[in-house]
Amino acid sequence: MAYTTIDNSEEHFQTFGYTGDGTTSAGKTRTFDGNADLKPGIMYQHKFAGGGNYHNIMECEFPKGPGWHWLSNSGDAKNDGLTASFDTDGFTHATNNLGGYYHNENGKSYGIWAWSETGVSNATNTDGDITSTVRVHPTAGWSIVNWTGTSADATIGHGLGVKPEALWMYPIQVAANNGNTQRPQWWSANSYNHVFNTGLNENRNESDSTNGRLGAYGSQGSSTVFSVFSGNSSYEAVNHSSQNYMCIAWRSVQGFSKFGKYTGNNNADGTFVHTGFKPALIIIKKFGTSAFQCFDNRRDPTNEDSGGSINLTSNYGAETRDANTKIDFLSNGFKLRTTGAQINGAADYAFGAFAENPFVTSTGVPCTAR
Numbered sequence: 225m226a227y228t229t230i231d232n233s234e235e236h237f238q239t240f241g242y243t244g245d246g247t248t249s250a251g252k253t254r255t256f257d258g259n260a261d262l263k264p265g266i267m268y269q270h271k272f273a274g275g276g277n278y279h280n281i282m283e284c285e286f287p288k289g290p291g292w293h294w295l296s297n298s299g300d301a302k303n304d305g306l307t308a309s310f311d312t313d314g315f316t317h318a319t320n321n322l323g324g325y326y327h328n329e330n331g332k333s334y335g336i337w338a339w340s341e342t343g344v345s346n347a348t349n350t351d352g353d354i355t356s357t358v359r360v361h362p363t364a365g366w367s368i369v370n371w372t373g374t375s376a377d378a379t380i381g382h383g384l385g386v387k388p389e390a391l392w393m394y395p396i397q398v399a400a401n402n403g404n405t406q407r408p409q410w411w412s413a414n415s416y417n418h419v420f421n422t423g424l425n426e427n428r429n430e431s432d433s434t435n436g437r438l439g440a441y442g443s444q445g446s447s448t449v450f451s452v453f454s455g456n457s458s459y460e461a462v463n464h465s466s467q468n469y470m471c472i473a474w475r476s477v478q479g480f481s482k483f484g485k486y487t488g489n490n491n492a493d494g495t496f497v498h499t500g501f502k503p504a505l506i507i508i509k510k511f512g513t514s515a516f517q518c519f520d521n522r523r524d525p526t527n528e529d530s531g532g533s534i535n536l537t538s539n540y541g542a543e544t545r546d547a548n549t550k551i552d553f554l555s556n557g558f559k560l561r562t563t564g565a566q567i568n569g570a571a572d573y574a575f576g577a578f579a580e581n582p583f584v585t586s587t588g589v590p591c592t593a594r
Contacts, residue, residue, distance in 0.1 A: 228479025228501075229363070231586055233579040234258035236340040236364040236480065239504050239522035240314075244274075246330030248323040250308075253316045256338065261313035265341030265361065266472065269306075272523070272534050272543040274332030277325035280534075283307055285341055286359055286368045286470065287396060291318060294394050294407075301396045301470075310341065335522060335534070337505055337578075339364055351381030351448040354463075358383040365477040368470060370396070375465035379449040386447050388412075388440045388473040389483035390576060393461060396468040406461040410439040410450075411509070413485035413574035417441070420509055420574075422516075430511045436462035438471065479582035484575055488568040492550075494560025495568060501579035502555050502591050509574045514566045517544075519551055521580055527552045533566070555591045556583040 230236060238258040256262055267290075270280045283293045283306065290307035306327055308318040322328050342361040349356045354374060360367040360383040367383045382388055389412040398405040408419040414430060419438065421431040435458040444451040450473065452462040462469065476482045482499040489495050508517045523532040523543065531551040533544045548564025558577070560568035567573065581591040 227584045228477075228582040228586055230477065230480045230579075231582065232260055233480055233501070233504065233581055235260045235262065237504060237578045238262050238336075238338050239520045240336040240338065241522045242334050242336075244323075244328040244330055244332045244334060246323045247328060248319070250319050251316065252322060252328065253311065253314060254336075255311075255314040256336075262338055263312050263341045264310045264315060264338040265359075266339040266366070267307070267310070267315065268337040269327060270335050270534055271325060271327075271329070272333055272335055272532075274329065277329075278542045279326065281306060281326070282394065284368060284472075285310065286346075286370065290315065292396075301394070335520065337520065339366065339578075342368075347383065349381035349383055351383075352379035354378045354380050356381050360384065363477075365475045365481050367473045369473055370468070370470045371463075373398075373459060373463040373465050373467040373469060375459045375463060377451070377453040378463060379451050380471075381449050382471075382473040384447070384473055384475050386475050387445045388450055389476055390474040391438050391440065391450055392472045392474070393438065394470045394472065395461070396470050398460060398464055398467040398469070406434050406436075408434045408437060408461050410437070410441075411574040411576070412440070412483055413511075413572070414439070414441065415511075420516075428515050429513055435460040436464070438462050474576070479584075480579045482575075482577050485572060486575060487572050488560065488570060490563050490568065490570040492561060492563055494562060496554075496559045497557050497575060499557040499577045499579075500583050501557075501577075502581045502583070503553050503558055503577045504580035505578045506551070506553075506558055507576045508567050510566060510569070511572045511574070512565075517549070517566050519549075519553075521553060524553075553580075555581075 266284045308316040342359045349358045357370040391410040395405045410419045434455045437455040438452045440450040504521045506519045517533040519531045531549040533549040550561035552559045
């Protein structure tokens, strides 16, 4: 068996950075600078430096492509256009808010994480109790799953072909709470019946009391379905009757992506985590109250005394760079270099990582550390 099926990780995932120039005219484009063209199917954009109004924004090819987006501090999708198009190798800004802090404020720093498009149309999936609409990217290991809520415990087909290792909720429209719906995330590292409570204005704990939960823990999930069930006697976050929901389901792909769990050692000679590739992006979540910490090879192309961490899911998108964020990207994983509780205390942590290069290509070519 080949070590990896993805020899060039940048065909399916890239990080990118730019400085806003304040331009307000239509047609402002951004071209990625990886070694392969990449048309986004999922794209996270974050302002991380420049003072104030920090944010994270997710756009994807569903439900109607770029222009629909999810803000870090708001539950439902917004259809007011931040991106005009996903292009062959990058994207074009929409004119709405162009020149403002969302995506092109003059002199401010922005980062992009982009995954390649699925290249497929919507498909109806009847594997679960609820019929879903899916778009599956088997090569890159993710699927977009859409369904209409029923206010009942239920299974939902995801189309991945293997059990999911992470499920990230993105409600499209949930009238029950005026657009302020929570967005729980389930990771395979979570405890039974628990999710990460990622917003809104929540403490982001691992929790069993969000307003609706989801998971693929044990019998809750399989190669065909995951489950949604109530929390706080509510289905609002995952399956409220007649409301419109979307979830991104993820799995690990050997040599390209990895989801898992590690235990910190509260030592500057910190825990080593094997991924099987040199990471481009690392997402870490402590099981306690700390926020998601995200590190990427764009803001930190070399291993320095401190990494640059941003927050994935809250409104605290400002970059943090101090003794508590020291991390080394290695050819086959990452190593913590801090006693900071956010990433290496005496606690358990969930992580997800995506590759810059596989540790060894399918033809036996090894990767070097940076």
